Amino acid sequence: xxxxxxMPDHTETLGAALVRHGIxxxxxxxxxxxxxxxxxxxxxxxxxxxENLARAKRxxxxxxxxxxCTGCLEALLQSSSPTLESxxxxxxxxxxxxxxxxxxxxTADRMLWDAVAANKGEYLLAIDGSIPVKDGGVYALTGGRSxxxxxxxxxxxxKAVLAIGTCAAYGGIPKAYPNPTGAVxxxxxxxxxxxxxxxxxxxxxDVLSGILVYFISFGRLPALDERKRPLAYYGTTIHDRCYxxxxxxxxxFAQSFDDDGARQGWCxxxxxxxxxxxxxxxxxxxxxxxxxxPIESGHGCLGCAEPNxxxxxxxxxxxxGGSPTGWQNASMAAAVGLAGGAAAALLARDKADPDxxxxxx
Amino acid sequence: MRxxxxxxxxxxxxxxxxxxxCGRCAEACQFYVQTNDPRYTPIHKIAPLKQAYERELGPFAxxxxxxxxxxxxxxxELESWQALIYDSCNMCGRCSLICPMAIDxxxxxxxxxxxxxxxxxxxADYLGALAEKEQATGSPYGLTxxxxxxxxxxxxLKHGVVMHVDEAKxxxxxxxxxxxxxxxxxxxxxxxxILNHMGVxxxxxxxxxxxxxxxxxxxxxxxxxxITLGIIRAALACGARTVVMPECGHAFTEMRWEAAxxxxxxxxxxxxxxxxxxxxxxxxxRIRVNPGVGERATYHDACQLSRRGGASAAPxxxxxxxxxxxxxxxxxxxANWCCGGGGxxxxxxxxxxxxxxxxxxxxxxxxxxxxxxxxxxCSGCRQTLxxxxxTANWTSTVASLLERVADTLAHNQKD
Amino acid sequence: xxxxxxxxxxxxxxxxxxxxxxxxxxMAGILLLRRRPQYAASRHSLARRMGGGASLILSRFxxxxxxxxxxxxxxxxxxxxxxxxxxxxxxxxxxILLVHQxxxxxxxxxxxxxxxxxxxLTLAAMIALIVRRRLHPVLRLLSTADxxxxxxxxxxxxxxxxxxxxxxxxxYGSLLTLHILSVEAxxxxxxxxxxxxxxxxxxxxxxxxxxxxRKGAAT
Numbered sequence: 001x002x003x004x005x006x007m008p009d010h011t012e013t014l015g016a017a018l019v020r021h022g023i024x025x026x027x028x029x030x031x032x033x034x035x036x037x038x039x040x041x042x043x044x045x046x047x048x049x050x051e052n053l054a055r056a057k058r059x060x061x062x063x064x065x066x067x068x069c070t071g072c073l074e075a076l077l078q079s080s081s082p083t084l085e086s087x088x089x090x091x092x093x094x095x096x097x098x099x100x101x102x103x104x105x106x107t108a109d110r111m112l113w114d115a116v117a118a119n120k121g122e123y124l125l126a127i128d129g130s131i132p133v134k135d136g137g138v139y140a141l142t143g144g145r146s147x148x149x150x151x152x153x154x155x156x157x158x159k160a161v162l163a164i165g166t167c168a169a170y171g172g173i174p175k176a177y178p179n180p181t182g183a184v185x186x187x188x189x190x191x192x193x194x195x196x197x198x199x200x201x202x203x204x205x206d207v208l209s210g211i212l213v214y215f216i217s218f219g220r221l222p223a224l225d226e227r228k229r230p231l232a233y234y235g236t237t238i239h240d241r242c243y244x245x246x247x248x249x250x251x252x253f254a255q256s257f258d259d260d261g262a263r264q265g266w267c268x269x270x271x272x273x274x275x276x277x278x279x280x281x282x283x284x285x286x287x288x289x290x291x292x293x294p295i296e297s298g299h300g301c302l303g304c305a306e307p308n309x310x311x312x313x314x315x316x317x318x319x320x321g322g323s324p325t326g327w328q329n330a331s332m333a334a335a336v337g338l339a340g341g342a343a344a345a346l347l348a349r350d351k352a353d354p355d356x357x358x359x360x361x
Numbered sequence: 362m363r364x365x366x367x368x369x370x371x372x373x374x375x376x377x378x379x380x381x382x383c384g385r386c387a388e389a390c391q392f393y394v395q396t397n398d399p400r401y402t403p404i405h406k407i408a409p410l411k412q413a414y415e416r417e418l419g420p421f422a423x424x425x426x427x428x429x430x431x432x433x434x435x436x437x438e439l440e441s442w443q444a445l446i447y448d449s450c451n452m453c454g455r456c457s458l459i460c461p462m463a464i465d466x467x468x469x470x471x472x473x474x475x476x477x478x479x480x481x482x483x484x485a486d487y488l489g490a491l492a493e494k495e496q497a498t499g500s501p502y503g504l505t506x507x508x509x510x511x512x513x514x515x516x517x518l519k520h521g522v523v524m525h526v527d528e529a530k531x532x533x534x535x536x537x538x539x540x541x542x543x544x545x546x547x548x549x550x551x552x553x554x555i556l557n558h559m560g561v562x563x564x565x566x567x568x569x570x571x572x573x574x575x576x577x578x579x580x581x582x583x584x585x586x587x588i589t590l591g592i593i594r595a596a597l598a599c600g601a602r603t604v605v606m607p608e609c610g611h612a613f614t615e616m617r618w619e620a621a622x623x624x625x626x627x628x629x630x631x632x633x634x635x636x637x638x639x640x641x642x643x644x645x646x647r648i649r650v651n652p653g654v655g656e657r658a659t660y661h662d663a664c665q666l667s668r669r670g671g672a673s674a675a676p677x678x679x680x681x682x683x684x685x686x687x688x689x690x691x692x693x694x695x696a697n698w699c700c701g702g703g704g705x706x707x708x709x710x711x712x713x714x715x716x717x718x719x720x721x722x723x724x725x726x727x728x729x730x731x732x733x734x735x736x737x738x739c740s741g742c743r744q745t746l747x748x749x750x751x752t753a754n755w756t757s758t759v760a761s762l763l764e765r766v767a768d769t770l771a772h773n774q775k776d
Numbered sequence: 777x778x779x780x781x782x783x784x785x786x787x788x789x790x791x792x793x794x795x796x797x798x799x800x801x802x803m804a805g806i807l808l809l810r811r812r813p814q815y816a817a818s819r820h821s822l823a824r825r826m827g828g829g830a831s832l833i834l835s836r837f838x839x840x841x842x843x844x845x846x847x848x849x850x851x852x853x854x855x856x857x858x859x860x861x862x863x864x865x866x867x868x869x870x871x872i873l874l875v876h877q878x879x880x881x882x883x884x885x886x887x888x889x890x891x892x893x894x895x896x897l898t899l900a901a902m903i904a905l906i907v908r909r910r911l912h913p914v915l916r917l918l919s920t921a922d923x924x925x926x927x928x929x930x931x932x933x934x935x936x937x938x939x940x941x942x943x944x945x946x947x948y949g950s951l952l953t954l955h956i957l958s959v960e961a962x963x964x965x966x967x968x969x970x971x972x973x974x975x976x977x978x979x980x981x982x983x984x985x986x987x988x989x990r991k992g993a994a995t
Contacts, residue, residue, distance in 0.1 A: 237948055251869045251885045270873055277780065277949040312781055318877065319952070320870035329789070330796050337797035341420050341804025348418040349810045351366060372983045374806045379976040382923050383854070384914040385839075388846040399913040420805020421968065459843050461836055462977055463984035618991060621815035631817060671819055671992025692842050695994040 014216070015054030028053060035213050038206060038285070039222060040232040052217040059216060060119040061126055062112065062154060063097040066140050066147050067174040067183055068129025072165035073099055075202035092212060095123070109143050116157055124215070125158035125193075127151065127186050130167040130174040134182025151189060160194040160221055161186055163228075164208065166304055169197035176310035187228060196221055197228040199280070201304035206285045207233045227307075229279065238275035238301045241283035244268070262298065272316035273300030280305040365413040365434070365476030368582070376469055377414045379462035380404050386456035386466060391698055391719035392449045403456040403466040406445045409434045410473040436480055443482050446473050448712035451719075452578065452611075452704030453664035458696060467669070470704070474580025483579050486710045504542060506567035512542070513549065513565055520550035523557055528564035534601040535565060535635075536572035536592060536616075538609035540740035548608060548740070551767030552635065558770050559647045569595025572612035573740075577619075578705030589620045596630055606634045608763050610665030610703060610739045617670065634666060635763050636738045640675035643682040649771040652684030659688050659732035660762075661723070661746060662697040663739030676738055676762055683769060688730040698722045702745030720749040727757065736762045780949055783956040791960035792878075798967025799975060807979075819992035828989020829982040835995065836981050853901050853908070860898030861930070864891055864937065888941065895938040902931050922969045929965050932958035 018028060032050035036043055065073065094100065095115035096108070103111055115123065132139035137148035155161050163186040166172040174183035187195050198207055211230055214222045223231045239245065247253070247267035254261035254268055267273070275283070278301050282293040294301055300316075303309040369377070384402060387393040392401040399405070416422060416431040425431040454467035477483060504512070510526055517524035525531065533556060541548045549565075556563040569592035576584030596604050606613045617632045633641075642648030660676055667673040673694045680687050692698060701719030706712050723746070727735055735750075735757055737743050746759040818825065839851060865871055867886030876882040906927055909915045936955035939945060946954075966972060985995045 239948055249888045251887050251891075253869060269869075277952065279947070279949075307778060308781070313784075318870075318873045320873035320877070329793055333793040333797040334800045337800025337802075338804045340797075341801035341806075342808050344420045344422065344801070344805040345808035348422065348805075351417055368812070369809065370811050371807050371809050372987065374809050375976060375980045375983055378802070378806055379973055379980045380918075381970050381973050382915065382918040382920070383850065384912065384918055385843075385847050385850065387914045389843060393914070394846070397913075399917040402914045402918060405917060418809070420802045457984070459839060459847070461839075462973060463832060463836055463981040465984060465987070618816045621817070622812055624815065627815045627817065668993060669991065671988075696840055696842050 012058060013054065014056045014058075018054075025050065025054065032217075035210060038210050038232070039214055039230075040235075049213075049217045053213070056216045058093045060095050060115055060123040061092045062095055062115055062123055062158075063126040063128070064147070064151065064154065065098055066127065066129035066131050066151070066168075067181065068165070068167060069173075070099060072128040072168075072202045073097075076205045076208060092124075092216075095119075106143070116154060120157050122159050123157075124160055124162060125154050126162045126164055127168045128164040130171045130183035130185060131189055132174065132181030132183050133189065134180075139181040148189065151186070155186075155190045155193045158193050160196060160215070161190060162208070162211065163187065163195055163197045163199075165203050166199040166201045166307075166309070169199040169227075169229075170307040172201065173310050175308070194221055195228050196224065196230065199229065199234075199305040199307075200282075201302075201309075203305070204233070204281055204285055204287070207281060225279075227279075233281040233285075234279040234305070236279070236284075238278045238280060238283045238295070239273075241281075242275055242295060243283070244295060257298065268295060268298075268300040269320070270318050271300050272314060272318055274303030274306070274309070274312075274315075274319065275301040276319055278303040278306050278309075365410055365472070365479075366418045367475070369414060369418055369472065372465075373469065373472060374414070374418065376462075376464040376466075377411050378419070379464055380411075381462060383461065385459050385461065386464075389455045389459040391451070391453075391455075391701060391722055392715060395718040395721060396715075400445060401449050403450070403470075404464065406442075406450055407466065407469045407473045409439055409442050410469060410476065413476065434476075436482075439477055439480050439482055442473075443477060443484065444711075446470060446477055447484050447487065448706060448709050448715060450704055451664065451699040451701065451706055453699035454669050455664070455696065455699065458668065467704075471577070471580070474578070475582055476580070478580030478582075483581070484709045484711075487575075487579055487705065487708045504571070509542075509565075509567045509570055512546070516546050516550050517553065520547065520554075522550050522553045524553055525556075525564040527567055528562075529599060531562045531564040531599045531601060533561050533563035533603045533605060534569070534592075534596050534599065535563060535605040536570055536607055536612070537565075538573035538607045538612055538740045539571055539575070540573060540609070540744055541607055542571070544744060545740055545761065545764075548761055548763055551761070551764045552605070552607070554767045554770065555639070555642070555648065555763075559642055561647075564599060566592075566595035566599065568598070569593070572606055572616055573609050574612060574615045575705065575708070577611055577615050578708075585615065586623045589615060589623050592616065593620060593624055593628065601630050603638070604630055604632050605638050606632060608635055608738045608740050608743070608761055610663035610670070610741060611705075613670055613672070614665045634670070634672050634675070634738070636666070636675040636679060637672055639763070639766050640678040643679060648766070650682060650766060650769040651771050652682065653769070654684055655686055656684070656734065657686045657688060657732050658734040658736055659690055659727060659730040660693070661690070661700065661727075661735055661737040661742055662694060663737065663742050664697065664699050664703055666738060667697060668695045676736070679762060679766060680736065683765065685736075688732045690726040690730055692726075698726065700742045700745040701749070702741055707741060707745055716745070717749065717752070720745065724749060724753050724755075727755070733757050735759045736765065738762045780953040780956075783953050783960065787960050788956065791963040795963040795966050798964075799972070802967050802972060803975065803979070814990070816990075818990040820989050825986045825989040828995040829985035832985025832988065832995040833978055833981040850908070853905050856897055857901035857905060860894045860901065861934070863894040864898060864934065867891055867894070868937075892938060892941050895934055895941070898934050899931070899938065902927065902934070925965065926969045926971050929958070929962045930971070933962055 029046060029050045032046040032053065033043060036046045036049060096112045098108065101108060131148060131151055133148055137146035140147040142150060163169040167174060168186050170185045171183045174181060187197065196211060198211065207230065210233065211222060225231050225234060244265060244267050247265070248269055252261060252266040253270040254266045255270060256262065257271065273295065275295065283295070286293045302315050303312065386404050387399070387402040390401060390403050412431050413434050415425045416433065419425065450470045452467040452470055454465065457463070457465045457467055460466070513524050513526050535552045535556065537549055571588070572592060574585055574588050576588060592604065604616065606616055613634045620632070621628045639648060643650065658680070660680060662673060677687065699719070700723050701716045706716055735746055737746065737759065743759055743761060750757070750759055839847060863886065868891045869885035872883060872885050909919055909923065933955060936951060936958050940948065940951040940955050988995050
């Protein structure tokens with residue numbers, strides 16, 4: 001049977017595929033160990049994971065990009081992780097991804113619904129970008145059809161939905177004030193199907209691969225927090241794992257991006273770093289194959305993995321400060337207070353009777 | 362209860378607003394220290410005043426009224442407070458020395474008494490003994506002008522000293538305290554002798570002589586004002602340049618610090634306490650004494666003269682001039698303990714046991730000095746100390762500093 | 777808008793404005809009452825009366841020696857509490873930044889370890905003070921709801937602050953939210969209860985100092 005790239009073989013196991021690529025079981029076990037560490041699982045589970053991976057069958061993944069900038073996809077594609085991860089990405093059957101697929105128009109559309117029909121209840125639905133629901137969902141159409149309806153229909157038959165990136169998870173930048181399209185995150189639209197939020201602008205590629213490996217190995221989703229984020233990656237803040245944390249604890253803060261403190265790698269809290277309230281794994285896994293992350297490059301965390309980060313004030317306003325009340329408002333309040341107090345005192349003055357009866361001569 | 366709050370200005374309001382309920386004032390108060398009864402906590406004594414203030418006068422009075430947070434002070438409540446306000450406060454102001462918020466509680470008690478007086482709640486014996494007579498005659502002992510004139514002449518004859526009474530013009534007007542009139546007439550002879558010795562022009566004025574303003578401690582604002590204005594008018598009538606307050610604490614407080622405010626303008630004469638006049642005379646040589654040797658004595662500060670009057674230095678200067686071996690009590694001067702009789706407490710009969718308890722502190726202090734004589738410059742203190750000393754079988758005697766100076770004057774041709 | 781955004785945004789603004797207006801109201805209501813002119817001859821010049829006000833403000837920080845034996849426990853506890861609180865508020869880096877952003881004033885911060893220690897001492901002193909308030913007959917008699925409300929509203933920011941510093945329970949975001957909200961509750965309450973003594977203490981001491989200096993009494 002000739003290999004058909006539009007309809008991959010769903011029966012080949014991952015083990016067989018690896019062998020085809022010249023990768024043995026020992027390598028798979030080493031990979032499984034690394035994955036358990038990344039997922040914060042006990043190391044003892046690695047052989048099981050390796051075993052499960054070897055026996056795993058191809059999973060169909062349907063990927064919809066809605067109000068996206070392609071940054072999430074770009075980040076995943078540019079991820080420099082060698083061999084195994086890329087093979088695992090190869091191993092999933094990405095049945096629909098508008099940016100990557102060769103097909104277009106009605107052909108692409110037909111492939112989408114074929115894949116859905118073939119993997120009903122088993123496929124993973126990946127979404128990047130937010131979903132515009134305002135005005136009947138007219139702001140994002142595919143083949144004249146609102147993506148709102150498409151997402152609802154696809155989610156209903158999916159095993160789980162992966163909301164990739166802050167836009168899909170929480171609405172992200174399209175949702176920023178004044179949110180002209182009524183953008184929402186997946187969880188605001190979908191109920192009934194398990195959702196995994198993988199926020200970040202973009203999200204970390206390692207996080208997506210970790211979730212996929214877990215899902216392929218165990219057939220279920222990893223433990224999630226109250227925001228539906230995988231605990232293993234989002235359980236701590238950037239601040240918790242930041243290598244500059246000791247400077248924060250000592251109260252050593254850079255005051256500007258080129259002062260002595262900045263040069264000595266002091267904490268960027270005062271320069272607006274949002275690390276303390278941002279849950280993500282940047283500080284531990286780092287980007288570019290473990291090379292660096294924003295704070296290591298000398299810039300504060302923007303908090304991109306948190307809801308509404310775009311509207312949470314300046315990137316360069318310290319977390320300690322709120323919005324300053326402003327002298328004008330403060331003077332106004334003082335004036336109102338003074339007037340009230342003065343009125344109270346003047347009313348009280350009428351009750352005063354400092355000189356009873358006799359008056360001075 | 363508007364009388365309560367009639368004369369509360371920014372200072373009293375600040376005091377009312379600042380309390381943080383730290384309870385330290387109790388530890389400065391002789392009545393609490395001696396009984397450990399929390400009701401004697403000074404700031405607690407003015408609770409009805411604070412309640413009336415919050416309801417009627419405070420910055421958020423309308424909130425208090427709107428939500429009923431400070432109900433109207435009832436006559437019944439006030440009645441239950443009478444004993445606390447009249448019997449257990451000497452208005453000595455020791456609590457105002459310990460207060461971290463600098464609340465002048467003694468001053469607040471004075472205002473609280475205004476309210477009780479208006480409500481007719483001044484203790485009966487207090488009113489009967491003093492305030493009513495004072496209202497009628499200008500003297501708490503009910504002495505008329507004629508009676509006083511006779512009394513002064515009698516004293517002059519008896520003590521062999523020239524008395525000046527009701528002269529039309531004089532530079533110095535001495536006043537007396539009702540306690541002197543009743544108990545210590547020699548003090549009037551003493552002041553006459555000293556003024557004669559100084560060779561100044563002076564006169565007693567029967568139209569303004571009794572400076573012991575019992576109305577002040579009773580809470581009778583109108584009466585207090587009447588007596589004070591009486592003395593001011595008498596002094597004005599004879600063109601006095603100095604009005605001398607007798608050995609009496611509250612008299613000094615009233616005339617030195619309050620009278621001008623009642624008068625509505627600065628007084629055209631100065632007001633001095635007798636010890637200040639004596640110290641002045643001893644310093645500038647107008648008074649010359651024959652100093653003794655080795656008399657071991659202590660000095661009891663009257664609260665109104667030391668802590669609240671700023672006249673602590675004068676008596677010590679006098680004692681030095683007399684050659685007295687001064688053995689100071691602990692806390693002498695600004696932090697002294699009250700004798701227990703101040704603030705009119707001595708006038709309330711039922712307060713006797715409490716007063717005696719308070720006196721125990723003084724007793725321990727005096728006994729610790731080993732002094733033979735306890736000098737004081739306040740007839741009220743003198744009376745309380747004498748009474749207490751008798752019960753405690755003191756071997757030491759209580760004496761007036763004024764009389765001691767008069768007895769020690771160096772020979773003077775004018776005498 | 778998340779709760780944290782609410783706490784740092786509109787809630788902070790509103791509570792600051794309420795605090796400012798309330799304090800202005802209360803001070804005006806007190807200071808603009810009818811003031812009787814003082815006619816009695818002062819013993820001291822105006823300058824020395826002012827000096828008396830300043831001197832009493834300072835001298836009342838430490839009680840006279842004669843009072844110590846009876847009040848040492850309360851004074852020490854309250855000193856630890858007040859000093860600790862001042863250290864934490866004026867020395868903590870995030871607090872300084874907040875003031876800096878609101879007013880432009882800035883000063884050097886203290887090391888975090890010291891701040892955490894000071895908060896711990898403050899908490900301990902506060903607990904001791906509230907226990908003492910419940911046990912001491914005088915304090916029980918004097919205490920009103922204001923005392924307990926004010927205590928709680930000071931206690932909570934210190935508690936959430938110390939938790940925040942260690943991130944012992946909960947994550948930074950929620951602790952920060954609680955910390956800010958508790959401070960805002962404190963700010964809103966400040967003008968209306970006894971916490972206002974933070975301002976009144978200076979006005980009161982000044983007034984007594986000037987009055988006593990006028991009389992030549994000790995300040």
